[in-house]
Amino acid sequence: MPKINLSRNHSLEPAVIKERITTLGAKLQEKYQAKTSWADDRTLNVKGTGVEGKLVISDNKVDVNLDLGFMLTPLKGKIEETLGKELEKLTAAS
Template identity: 35%
Template sequence: MPSIDILHEHSLPHAKARKAVQEVADKLSERFGIQYDWAGDTLNFSRAGVDGKIALAGTNLRVTADLGFLMSAFKGPIESEIRRVLDERFS
């Protein structure tokens, strides 16, 4: 499966970074039916064709996702949108 792996540095305090990740997850759930849950400081998410996680660690976060066959055709646009949202929320 094609994968997305993005490491993004930020300067937010941990609580604000976690809140920002939660807000992103809420929007994804509302717009695309993505299911998610927290395991410590890692938000795991999934829906048909996508399984991934957002892991908070100090001054960075890592977004990883495995894309199914149909979603792999959209890897470029998906990755671009993730980077845009990270820049917007964590800059």
Template identity: 35%
Template sequence: MSAIDLTRPHNLPLAEAKTKVQHVADQIAAKFDVDCAWDGDMLNFSHSGVDGHITVDAKSVHVFAELGFMLSMMKGPIEDAIGRYLDDEFS
């Protein structure tokens, strides 16, 4: 399996950071057809071929996703898209 592991710092209140993460998750869900659900400060997502989470804390946002065989061949474009979404919200 191939993994995506991205972290972005932030200086936002936790509630605002979570709102921005939800916006990122909405974009990811629309583009990659994944299901998302919050569990505390962690947004879990999954779909055939991908499982992961986005964790929000007081200082950073961390995205971790494990890609199955078929999606691992597209790791670069997927990682770039997620990175752009994070940069748009947290830079």
């Protein structure tokens, strides 16, 4: 299974970064029909057809760890690029 592992630093308050990660989760649901659910205050689980993993928030970093299924393997580069851009936006202080 191909893996996507991305990390981005942030300097946001916990409530702000969690809200932004929730918004990213909604985008994943819409685009990839992946179900998202909070395992705890810092871990958003992602599970859908062809994708499974989690987004983990720490005090100064967000980690994205996803496993892609066979059908999404050809799209790995595009998915990784798109997620990277989304992470840049959501971790930006504003």
